[in-house]
Amino acid sequence: MSQTKQVKQLDRVIIRFAGDSGDGMQLTGDRFTQESAVFGNDLVTLPNFPAEIRAPQGTIPGVSSFQIHFADHDILTAGDRPDVLVAMNPAALKANLGDLPKGATIIVDTHDFSKRNLEKAGYSSNPLDKLGEVDDLLAGFQVQPVDLTGITVAAVTEFGLSRKDAARAKNMFALGLLSWMYGRPTEPTVEFLSKKFAKVPDILGANLAAFKAGWNYGETTETFVVQYEIKPAKMASGTYRNITGNLALSYGLVAAGVRSGLPVFLGSYPITPATDILHELSKHKGFGVTTLQAEDEIAGIGAAIGAAFAGSLGITTTSGPGIALKSESIGLAVMTELPLVIVNVQRGGPSTGLPTKTEQADLLQAMYGRNGEAPVPIVAPQSPGDCFAAAVEAARIAITYRTPVMLLSDGYLANGSEPWAIPDVEDLPLIDPNFATEPNHELVGPDGEVTGKDYWPYLRDADTFARPWAVPGTAGLEHRIGGLEKGEGHGNISYEPANHDKMVRTRAEKIQRIADSLPPLQVDDPSEAAKVLVIGWGSTYGPIGAACRRVRRAGYDVAQVHLRHLNPFPKDLGDILRRYDKVLVPEMNLGQLSKMLRAEYLVDAQGYNHVYGLPLKAAELAEAIGVLVGETEGREVNLGEHGLNLPADHEQNPVEASK
Amino acid sequence: MTTIDLTTPAMRSGTELVPAIDEGTTQTAKEFTSDQEVRWCPGCGDYAVLKAVQSFLPDLGLRRENIVFVSGIGCSSRFPYYLDTYGMHSIHGRAPSIATGIATAREDLSVWVVTGDGDALSIGGNHLIHALRRNVNMTILLFNNRIYGLTKGQYSPTSEVGKVTKTSPLGSLDHPFNPVSLALGAEASFVARTVDSDRKHLTEVLAAAAAHRGTSFVEIYQNCPIFNDNAFDAIKGMGEHKGNKEHAVIPLVHGQPITFGPRDEETGLGDKAIVRATGGGVEVIATADVDIEQVLVHDAHHPDASTAFAISRLTDLGYLSRSPIGIFRQVERPTYDDLARNQVDHAVEAASTNGTPTERLTALINAGDTWTID
Ligand SMILES: Cc1ncc(C[n+]2csc(CCOP(=O)(O)OP(=O)(O)O)c2C)c(N)n1
Numbered sequence A: 001m002s003q004t005k006q007v008k009q010l011d012r013v014i015i016r017f018a019g020d021s022g023d024g025m026q027l028t029g030d031r032f033t034q035e036s037a038v039f040g041n042d043l044v045t046l047p048n049f050p051a052e053i054r055a056p057q058g059t060i061p062g063v064s065s066f067q068i069h070f071a072d073h074d075i076l077t078a079g080d081r082p083d084v085l086v087a088m089n090p091a092a093l094k095a096n097l098g099d100l101p102k103g104a105t106i107i108v109d110t111h112d113f114s115k116r117n118l119e120k121a122g123y124s125s126n127p128l129d130k131l132g133e134v135d136d137l138l139a140g141f142q143v144q145p146v147d148l149t150g151i152t153v154a155a156v157t158e159f160g161l162s163r164k165d166a167a168r169a170k171n172m173f174a175l176g177l178l179s180w181m182y183g184r185p186t187e188p189t190v191e192f193l194s195k196k197f198a199k200v201p202d203i204l205g206a207n208l209a210a211f212k213a214g215w216n217y218g219e220t221t222e223t224f225v226v227q228y229e230i231k232p233a234k235m236a237s238g239t240y241r242n243i244t245g246n247l248a249l250s251y252g253l254v255a256a257g258v259r260s261g262l263p264v265f266l267g268s269y270p271i272t273p274a275t276d277i278l279h280e281l282s283k284h285k286g287f288g289v290t291t292l293q294a295e296d297e298i299a300g301i302g303a304a305i306g307a308a309f310a311g312s313l314g315i316t317t318t319s320g321p322g323i324a325l326k327s328e329s330i331g332l333a334v335m336t337e338l339p340l341v342i343v344n345v346q347r348g349g350p351s352t353g354l355p356t357k358t359e360q361a362d363l364l365q366a367m368y369g370r371n372g373e374a375p376v377p378i379v380a381p382q383s384p385g386d387c388f389a390a391a392v393e394a395a396r397i398a399i400t401y402r403t404p405v406m407l408l409s410d411g412y413l414a415n416g417s418e419p420w421a422i423p424d425v426e427d428l429p430l431i432d433p434n435f436a437t438e439p440n441h442e443l444v445g446p447d448g449e450v451t452g453k454d455y456w457p458y459l460r461d462a463d464t465f466a467r468p469w470a471v472p473g474t475a476g477l478e479h480r481i482g483g484l485e486k487g488e489g490h491g492n493i494s495y496e497p498a499n500h501d502k503m504v505r506t507r508a509e510k511i512q513r514i515a516d517s518l519p520p521l522q523v524d525d526p527s528e529a530a531k532v533l534v535i536g537w538g539s540t541y542g543p544i545g546a547a548c549r550r551v552r553r554a555g556y557d558v559a560q561v562h563l564r565h566l567n568p569f570p571k572d573l574g575d576i577l578r579r580y581d582k583v584l585v586p587e588m589n590l591g592q593l594s595k596m597l598r599a600e601y602l603v604d605a606q607g608y609n610h611v612y613g614l615p616l617k618a619a620e621l622a623e624a625i626g627v628l629v630g631e632t633e634g635r636e637v638n639l640g641e642h643g644l645n646l647p648a649d650h651e652q653n654p655v656e657a658s659k
Numbered sequence B: 001m002t003t004i005d006l007t008t009p010a011m012r013s014g015t016e017l018v019p020a021i022d023e024g025t026t027q028t029a030k031e032f033t034s035d036q037e038v039r040w041c042p043g044c045g046d047y048a049v050l051k052a053v054q055s056f057l058p059d060l061g062l063r064r065e066n067i068v069f070v071s072g073i074g075c076s077s078r079f080p081y082y083l084d085t086y087g088m089h090s091i092h093g094r095a096p097s098i099a100t101g102i103a104t105a106r107e108d109l110s111v112w113v114v115t116g117d118g119d120a121l122s123i124g125g126n127h128l129i130h131a132l133r134r135n136v137n138m139t140i141l142l143f144n145n146r147i148y149g150l151t152k153g154q155y156s157p158t159s160e161v162g163k164v165t166k167t168s169p170l171g172s173l174d175h176p177f178n179p180v181s182l183a184l185g186a187e188a189s190f191v192a193r194t195v196d197s198d199r200k201h202l203t204e205v206l207a208a209a210a211a212h213r214g215t216s217f218v219e220i221y222q223n224c225p226i227f228n229d230n231a232f233d234a235i236k237g238m239g240e241h242k243g244n245k246e247h248a249v250i251p252l253v254h255g256q257p258i259t260f261g262p263r264d265e266e267t268g269l270g271d272k273a274i275v276r277a278t279g280g281g282v283e284v285i286a287t288a289d290v291d292i293e294q295v296l297v298h299d300a301h302h303p304d305a306s307t308a309f310a311i312s313r314l315t316d317l318g319y320l321s322r323s324p325i326g327i328f329r330q331v332e333r334p335t336y337d338d339l340a341r342n343q344v345d346h347a348v349e350a351a352s353t354n355g356t357p358t359e360r361l362t363a364l365i366n367a368g369d370t371w372t373i374d
């Protein structure tokens, strides 16, 4: 490192890479993330991209971005406001400027600030020409204009690429520059590029050259005087990797197959943001995984139900619109009591809604979106890495209780990533399919004598209420199931009024009994003096946790509990809710969990609801929690810098911070 | 885009991988009959088909526990309840997709779909055509009564234009599907048509369908005496058509010239013959007016389905006074489920050299950039 540069210590940084959809920002962010993960920082990422594959170039709708928050301590969110914005064109600057706090650093590619691009972004003049003037739109920010494209093209001339191809390496230049600024290890990226472009040496050479040029630009030019150091985070011991939710969920489904010994059968139809799971599972045939890309969502779940009847672990993956199509089939799986895992990677709705954005508005659909009394257990992962364990849990419930299970992920979990402590496969639960192999019912003659045995498909386990699962090929257990109401025990069609009442209640009771197998909830109430409880589910775990930490750092008490099981609720939930004076339910919907809690426990659960298609913002949520704490405790609450006030965008755990 | 030549599994019979009953043993129709009371209307054509199937299944020689019947919703879809095999009475139109899952998951099962004209061609039309194009190893029995029976008599996708039903008091406006034409268009590898009351022909077709590896599509003309009685009287030579069956049924026999109508004692040919039409397609002509060489010889195994399709167009769209009956097409094509299992089996075999599933899963989740904290 050159002598003139100073090194500053930071405890955390939030960087947002933003550019046109074609600029490779997702890849750039992904590589920076890998470098940071290998370096040992804790991190959380938030990709944000348009639904269109190639939205009009240079326009605001065409902007794609990738945010990474990395720190020397444990963090929970991708951060509310970036400290650094890398903007590859005017549209990227315009689209993201509003999210930046004053004082933030903006690195712009001056090359793309052409008249045409400025117009497309809606700028009447070039904001870079006004730096330091009275009408400087970027006043208060530290702007670093760099001709990223120009320098990149010059740096890769020796590879003889067309100008267009040469310019495409500019994202690697940006990555190199940022990697220098934050002292990231470069080997993972060099290795990655060498693999990715092994067959095209020119492109490989250009990308490596651009990456190195970016690094050198930081080190040697006068433009950047400070290098930052963010020490590795203290994390629990173990082996880690960075993982997105969709990948973790896919691995979880493979693991469920391994731990149950069942062949995995996925019937699915592509839909954003769930498609990656179908892509991923298609690669794992070596684990006995069969994937069928069906003609539509209904056929996808149909095939999975068929495979389940035949003795496979049936799975179907989709997003909200696909669940709508699958509803009738889910009802069939409820009625036939076959194991089935249904994955809904939720996106913004209704209808086609916001395909690439996140939302949690399908909870009530999962809960009630079928005709008749058709209870379905619901499991929700709380972070990208947690999608693995949640998938295994969904399969455990499905197989043990012979029921379809809804696994509710969302777009943020799907594409976001975090370091994941890789579990030991042997520590995962073993799931026993417990197939029926023998007749289970005694035939009784006229005088009460046992005359033989036959098979009753609806004779239940006394504890779990699960019915036996007899697969075709098992001699003597031939039976018929279907969507018509079953007679208790024997399972033949029955229209008996009393039988129907009994069966409706029995199916409901079976789902309730799953609660017997759930661990107690973990309530995070460090001072044990909190009067306000914040409760959430799914991907809001990070923002809610970060918001609670802010409130506590500002000196106030708040408790947090997060639900993985939404149906049935854990048995201790009612008692926990009643321990607190006020209950706040932050959700990315208009109040679906809060409705369920109110209905079930008659508590005055209050909603905190945002539907921006983006994760909740920790600072804003902290303010809301602060207001409720103030009301409840009858005092003034001022979160200071831990709320929306500058300068902190900080979510460190107060206990750790005081260490 | 890249395409890969798939290694195609060996062609086998439709039931070759399904366990057979022990040598020297037999099964009876009674063993295939469940204890459930059959609840179709008196005189319903479904009874005849059920009887035929119950007496045909023992002859298949397969183990009862390895046979699965899947149905949708409709009168005909109650079928599985009456057979003592494995079965699923599913939801309206979706049986082909459920059967696809069963057949793909298990090579050792003989899979049958029972469906109606509404179930298969209306709500389930999409699944039907995709099952046919994939060529999943199963047999689809489409009970065509040209009406919605279970919902009490609305016109169906096979009802004739102008048909008066409860939902079409002024006559139905819908142009009907010809199920055989549809199946041929969807590239089905086995397409046949038979009649509920003709036990012998029905059984022959069932045997051929079961023996065929791939999706065997069998349309069965089935009378609904309650809501669409006499729809097939001409084909059956009943009622006002008594004794005239030969004028209505165009029998399709592989390798035989296609003729119908009263038979000539000597030649055995009917008085009407099918010949290629000048403008494409086929047409009916008096046998006496053509050279015997010109009469179309039925070739069910022809790789090109065009002639089979042309023959299927001889079916009346309105009231059925004429229809070809028999096996239209039977060609060999790799089945989806064989190919899918082939890919999985090869991958499993290749992977097994890399350790147990647990070891491989451990390797999988530990792959990529990892770091360890002590
Ligand atoms: C989703 C759904 N829509 C509608 C129905 C009502 N329904 C049941 S059977 C049927 C038509 C059946 O006609 P077809 O398939 O020809 O069978 P058939 O009764 O004639 O044998 C309809 C409309 C249903 N059960 N489910």
Ligand code: SF4
Binding pocket: B039, B040, B041, B043, B044, B045, B046, B075, B076, B145, B149, B150, B223, B224, B225, B226, B227
């Ligand atoms: S309504 Fe028609 S098809 Fe249905 S059972 Fe009665 S006769 Fe048969």
Ligand SMILES: [Mg+2]
Binding pocket: B074, B116, B117, B118, B143, B144, B145, B146, B147, B148, B149, B156
């Ligand atoms: Mg019908």
